[in-house]
Amino acid sequence: MSKNIPYKTYLEESELPKQWYNVRADMKNKPAPLLNPETHKPMTAKELSVVFCDELVKQEIDDTTPFFDIPEEIIEFYKMYRPSPLVRAYCLEKALDTPAHIYYKFEGNNTSGSHKLNSAIAQAYYAKKQGLKGVTTETGAGQWGTALAMACSYFGLDCRVYMVKCSYEQKPFRREVMRTYGASVTPSPSDTTNVGRKILAEHPNTTGSLGCAISEAVEAAVSTEGYRYVLGSVLSQVLLHQTVIGLESKTAFEKIGEKPDIIIGCAGGGSNLGGLISPFMGEMLRKEANYRIIAVEPASCPSLTRGKYAYDFCDTGMVCPLAKMYTLGSGFIPSANHAGGLRYHGMSSILSQLYEDKYIEAVSVEQTAVFAAAQKFARVEGILPAPESSHAIKVAIDEALKCKETGEAKNIFFGLTGTGYFDMYAYQAFNDGKMSDYIPTDAEIAESLSKLPKV
Numbered sequence: 001m002s003k004n005i006p007y008k009t010y011l012e013e014s015e016l017p018k019q020w021y022n023v024r025a026d027m028k029n030k031p032a033p034l035l036n037p038e039t040h041k042p043m044t045a046k047e048l049s050v051v052f053c054d055e056l057v058k059q060e061i062d063d064t065t066p067f068f069d070i071p072e073e074i075i076e077f078y079k080m081y082r083p084s085p086l087v088r089a090y091c092l093e094k095a096l097d098t099p100a101h102i103y104y105k106f107e108g109n110n111t112s113g114s115h116k117l118n119s120a121i122a123q124a125y126y127a128k129k130q131g132l133k134g135v136t137t138e139t140g141a142g143q144w145g146t147a148l149a150m151a152c153s154y155f156g157l158d159c160r161v162y163m164v165k166c167s168y169e170q171k172p173f174r175r176e177v178m179r180t181y182g183a184s185v186t187p188s189p190s191d192t193t194n195v196g197r198k199i200l201a202e203h204p205n206t207t208g209s210l211g212c213a214i215s216e217a218v219e220a221a222v223s224t225e226g227y228r229y230v231l232g233s234v235l236s237q238v239l240l241h242q243t244v245i246g247l248e249s250k251t252a253f254e255k256i257g258e259k260p261d262i263i264i265g266c267a268g269g270g271s272n273l274g275g276l277i278s279p280f281m282g283e284m285l286r287k288e289a290n291y292r293i294i295a296v297e298p299a300s301c302p303s304l305t306r307g308k309y310a311y312d313f314c315d316t317g318m319v320c321p322l323a324k325m326y327t328l329g330s331g332f333i334p335s336a337n338h339a340g341g342l343r344y345h346g347m348s349s350i351l352s353q354l355y356e357d358k359y360i361e362a363v364s365v366e367q368t369a370v371f372a373a374a375q376k377f378a379r380v381e382g383i384l385p386a387p388e389s390s391h392a393i394k395v396a397i398d399e400a401l402k403c404k405e406t407g408e409a410k411n412i413f414f415g416l417t418g419t420g421y422f423d424m425y426a427y428q429a430f431n432d433g434k435m436s437d438y439i440p441t442d443a444e445i446a447e448s449l450s451k452l453p454k455v
């Protein structure tokens with residue numbers, strides 16, 4: 001009875017999405033607004049525009065407009081590497097001997113190696129259109145910095161990246177890719193900002209964190225004429241741009257006459273998962289369809305499964321607006337042996353609200369199990385997955401094995417966000433049997449949560 005479903009389903013160029021979908025428009029309980037860290041009042045567009053580009057501020061605070069036109073210049077860029085394929089994982093199904101049908105949307109087919117380019121090009125476009133000279137940002141594992149460097153070079157913008165120090169040292173090739181595209185890369189914390197100098201004075205041996213690099217990048221933006229700060233995840237504008245992933249997926253599923261039963265994505269700050277599920281979530285919110293949606297996070301940085309839904313700082317230096325989100329506390333730093341990315345202490349406010357309202361489930365997985373899943377996937381499907389993406393692979397395999405027990409032929413769909421060529425130290429640790437798991441204790445999380453702002 002099985003239909004002849006192709007290994008890869010591509011869309012025609014003419015079928016590429018022309019608008020991004022803003023899922024907030026269909027949410028009854030809207031995500032809580034960003035707050036001014038001093039007054040605790042909602043941030044106004046004027047306040048936000050000191051830090052962010054004007055058009056992106058509009059997108060950030062608009063929770064009623066369902067669709068935003070994708071500017072022609074961005075569609076032209078998307079055409080260089082989109083549509084991305086919807087792949088039926090026949091070889092993985094066979095290896096697992098499961099009756100389930102497994103699909104994935106592969107976002108790693110561009111030089112940045114991940115989905116992050118989808119938002120980087122949009123943010124660079126709006127910065128250019130505003131007549132800015134450049135942008136600043138942070139990067140952890142390096143995918144976002146690479147994507148932004150590519151987008152900025154395309155539009156002729158200066159790009160200054162603060163890279164978490166341990167990644168700067170562990171991933172010199174990532175750094176060189178960014179420099180090849182013309183970005184300047186500074187290890188964070190650095191002595192180029194007040195907040196960096198302060199953190200270095202307090203913790204001279206720190207290997208850095210995303211929260212700290214964000215503070216430095218924001219300070220650099222607001223203190224340099226003609227610059228704004230851009231962020232690669234967490235913010236609602238980023239989820240908006242990433243909906244090209246979900247919109248393309250939905251059209252591709254319609255083309256093959258199928259629907260996913262379970263949708264799985266890894267969750268760091270929530271941008272790929274939010275973008276992947278948005279159009280499907282829209283149907284759920286409008287009561288037109290039902291899907292089981294699973295967010296997968298690392299056991300070493302479990303913001304949804306063990307964090308608290310509260311207002312928190314987005315950065316270590318406490319210079320950014322407060323966001324209401326599932327958080328582990330802005331001072332939370334995952335154990336140094338955690339290799340798989342997804343290290344941000346908080347979660348997109350949109351996903352946090354959807355999780356609070358029980359539209360999505362969350363599970364946490366340990367990194368050795370994640371790399372075992374990555375290895376299994378690579379050996380049969382050919383793609384070397386990013387450790388982040390492999391969190392979704394792990395849970396997709398678990399669900400497929402459950403189907404084997406029950407004999408159900410469910411459609412399992414996951415987001416394969418990128419490739420792992422720059423994560424070979426982590427793969428090496430796994431291959432050598434030297435990778436270990438670390439799960440923070442309740443006391444560690446409670447300690448970090450005790451420093452939440454009182455709102």
Ligand SMILES: *Cc1c(COP(=O)(O)O)cnc(C)c1O
Pocket residue numbers: 113114115116143144232233234266267268269270271272273341342386388389417418419
């Ligand atoms: C950044 C990144 C992620 C996690 O970020 P989200 O905002 O949660 O999507 C996942 N996979 C890859 C390959 C990434 O580069």
